[in-house]
Amino acid sequence: MKIEIKRSIFATNDQEAEAVRKKLAGLELAAVNLLASPGAGKTSLLLRLLALLAPKMAVGVIEGDVASSIDAEKIKAAGYPVVQLNTDGGCHLSAAMIGPALDQLGLKGPGIVFIENIGNLICPAEFDLGESLRLVEASVPEGDDKPVKYPGIFQTADAIVVNKIDLLGQVEFDPELFNSRVKVLNDRAPVFSVSCRANTGLEPLADWLIKQLTRGL
Amino acid sequence: MKIEIKRSIFATNDQEAEAVRKKLAGLELAAVNLLASPGAGKTSLLLRLLALLAPKMAVGVIEGDVASSIDAEKIKAAGYPVVQLNTDGGCHLSAAMIGPALDQLGLKGPGIVFIENIGNLICPAEFDLGESLRLVEASVPEGDDKPVKYPGIFQTADAIVVNKIDLLGQVEFDPELFNSRVKVLNDRAPVFSVSCRANTGLEPLADWLIKQLTRGL
Numbered sequence: 001m002k003i004e005i006k007r008s009i010f011a012t013n014d015q016e017a018e019a020v021r022k023k024l025a026g027l028e029l030a031a032v033n034l035l036a037s038p039g040a041g042k043t044s045l046l047l048r049l050l051a052l053l054a055p056k057m058a059v060g061v062i063e064g065d066v067a068s069s070i071d072a073e074k075i076k077a078a079g080y081p082v083v084q085l086n087t088d089g090g091c092h093l094s095a096a097m098i099g100p101a102l103d104q105l106g107l108k109g110p111g112i113v114f115i116e117n118i119g120n121l122i123c124p125a126e127f128d129l130g131e132s133l134r135l136v137e138a139s140v141p142e143g144d145d146k147p148v149k150y151p152g153i154f155q156t157a158d159a160i161v162v163n164k165i166d167l168l169g170q171v172e173f174d175p176e177l178f179n180s181r182v183k184v185l186n187d188r189a190p191v192f193s194v195s196c197r198a199n200t201g202l203e204p205l206a207d208w209l210i211k212q213l214t215r216g217l
Numbered sequence: 218m219k220i221e222i223k224r225s226i227f228a229t230n231d232q233e234a235e236a237v238r239k240k241l242a243g244l245e246l247a248a249v250n251l252l253a254s255p256g257a258g259k260t261s262l263l264l265r266l267l268a269l270l271a272p273k274m275a276v277g278v279i280e281g282d283v284a285s286s287i288d289a290e291k292i293k294a295a296g297y298p299v300v301q302l303n304t305d306g307g308c309h310l311s312a313a314m315i316g317p318a319l320d321q322l323g324l325k326g327p328g329i330v331f332i333e334n335i336g337n338l339i340c341p342a343e344f345d346l347g348e349s350l351r352l353v354e355a356s357v358p359e360g361d362d363k364p365v366k367y368p369g370i371f372q373t374a375d376a377i378v379v380n381k382i383d384l385l386g387q388v389e390f391d392p393e394l395f396n397s398r399v400k401v402l403n404d405r406a407p408v409f410s411v412s413c414r415a416n417t418g419l420e421p422l423a424d425w426l427i428k429q430l431t432r433g434l
Contacts, residue, residue, distance in 0.1 A: 038254040038338050038367060039359025066339060068365045089369055091308060091339040119366070121255050122283060122308040122337055141358040141381065142256025148285045149336070150255060152306055164358065167387065171414070197388070 013127055016095035020130025023102055028109030029058070030213035031098075033131035035153055037146075038119030040139040041163040043071045044196035046114050050080050052206040057214075058111025062101045064093040064118050071116065081107055092124040093117050112213055121150040132213055133158035136189075140164040141171045144178040147185055154182055157189045158212070161205060166195040230344055233312035237347025240319055245326030246275070247430035248315075250348035252370055254363075255336030257356040258380040260288045261413035263331050267297050269423040274431075275328025279318045281310040281335050288333060298324055309341040310334050329430055338367040349430055350375035353406075357381040358388045361395040364402055371399055374406045375429070378422060383412040 024031055036042050046061055053059050060081040063072040072084035083101045085093065098115065107113055115131065117124040136157035138146050141164060147154045154160065160182055168175070179191055190208065194201035241248055253259050263278055270276050277298040280289040289301035300318045302310065315332065324330055332348065334341040353374035355363050358381060364371045371377065377399055385392070396408055407425065411418035 037256060037336070037359075038363055039356075065366055067368050068362075070362055070365060089339070091337070118339070119254070120308070120337055120339055122306070122335070123340065139256075139358065141356065141384070142254075145285075145287050146255055148287060149282055151284050164388075167358070167384070170384065170387070171381075 010126070013095050017128040017130040020095050020098045023099055024130060027102070027107065029107060030112050030132040031130060032112060032114045032209065033117060033129050033134045034114055034137060035117045035124050035134060036119060036137035037121050037142055040137045040142065041196050042116045042119070042137055043074055045137055045161060045163060046075065046116060047078055048196050048199060048202045049206055049209070050078065052202060053112060054080070056210065058107055058109050060105050060107035060113045062098065062105065062113060062115045064116055066090070066118060081105055087118060091118060091120050092127050093129060094127050095129050098129050112209065121146070121153050125153040125156050135159050135161055137161040137163055140167045140173045144173045144181065147178065147181040151185050154185045157186060159189050159208065160191045162191060162193045163196055165193045165201065166198045227343070230312050234345040234347040237312050237315045240316055241347060244319070244324065246324060246328055246330050247349040248347060249329060249331045249426065250334060250346050250351045251331055251354060252334045252341050252351060253336060253354035254338050254359055257354045257359065258413050259333050259336070259354055260291055262354055262378060262380060263292065263333060264295055265413050265416060265419045266423055267295065269419060270329060271297070273427065275324055275326050277322050277324035277330045279315065279322065279330060279332045281333055283307070283335060298322055304335060308335060308337050309344050310346055311344050312346050315346050329426070338363070338370050342370040342373050352376050352378055354378040354380055357384045357390045361390045361398065364395065364398040368402050371402045374403060376406050376425065377408045379408060379410045380413055382410045382418065383415045
């Protein structure tokens with residue numbers, strides 16, 4: 001019974017994700033689903049990437065949060081188009097929320113729309129949002145054991161970003177151990193090390209995104 | 218339909234939580250449900266608290282993780298009784314898991330059993346585990362906006378711990394702003410500032426736990 005309900009939720013979501021994909025293609029937009037723990041620095045990462053990508057293409061953001069519009073306000077203040085989605089306690093975004101958010105955003109490509117998912121390393125992994133690729137962001141102070149403890153989300157990543165590398169040496173985080181733990185789960189996703197605070201390491205990630213995403217635009 | 222399913226899950230969990238409460242009372246144990254983001258430092262906090270409490274009473278740990286037994290191994294290596302629960306992708310512990318874990322732990326009071334919940338600021342908030350009180354642990358590098366973004370979990374806290382205060386000044390975190398944001402949601406929960414790494418601020422929290430929990434033992 002429980003399993004059947006779960007299956008039906010995923011089947012419905014998959015249908016909605018296909019509809020999102022069609023809508024994105026019609027708008028000449030690629031979508032990036034950004035997943036991370038609370039406080040890993042998702043919005044900081046987006047602000048750095050938007051600054052690098054905006055001179056080259058259309059960019060916009062769909063901000064997912066349980067509550068508040070703090071993140072959307074930061075993106076708006078920086079001058080980028082943004083729509084805030086609040087789940088009111090819900091632990092992940094689902095594809096059905098994305099279509100109306102794209103309509104509201106009004107962005108036209110060629111370009112990239114970033115979807116900042118709810119801060120959660122578990123539930124969002126299971127929901128396809130119609131994205132072109134998934135970025136999973138970890139951060140140095142969270143520790144190097146996150147891939148071992150939350151394997152599901154690292155397995156689904158197309159690329160992994162390690163943020164807050166300016167704190168290396170001040171907390172327990174062994175980059176080599178982290179990378180080897182990722183590799184066991186997912187040997188195709190590149191790992192990018194960045195500090196959004198110090199603005200280091202962002203260009204290789206932006207270049208990789210352009211290379212991956214502009215093929216289909 | 219969706220709401221009815223949700224209600225039934227919670228009703229079943231509440232019954233199981235009552236059974237856990239009876240079992241704990243029979244063993245003269247109080248239970249602490251520890252909730253936090255991935256990487257906030259739940260296991261580090263437990264290790265510090267266990268060292269302070271063990272000379273005074275029986276202590277033990279039920280470790281909840283999506284996968285792996287890394288945390289249980291740390292607790293075991295420090296010499297404390299521990300049982301590992303893996304949810305295999307599940308985003309929270311539920312009360313039905315606690316009874317069998319208590320049987321396996323074999324701890325007898327008077328004392329405290331700590332339940333380290335899954336690293337997640339959303340789903341675990343809704344599930345009573347039969348605990349005597351809830352500790353919600355935040356950490357400085359996660360940022361001072363977590364109460365605004367994840368209000369539900371802060372509302373249910375009996376006390377809040379801010380870990381990693383050794384990183385203050387190196388990341389964006391205003392302690393006064395954090396406290397005022399907590400206060401709006403929950404004006405009865407004290408906030409304890411600690412650094413598990415530097416071993417500072419732990420005694421007041423341990424004393425508070427003893428005061429709160431040994432009444433009923």
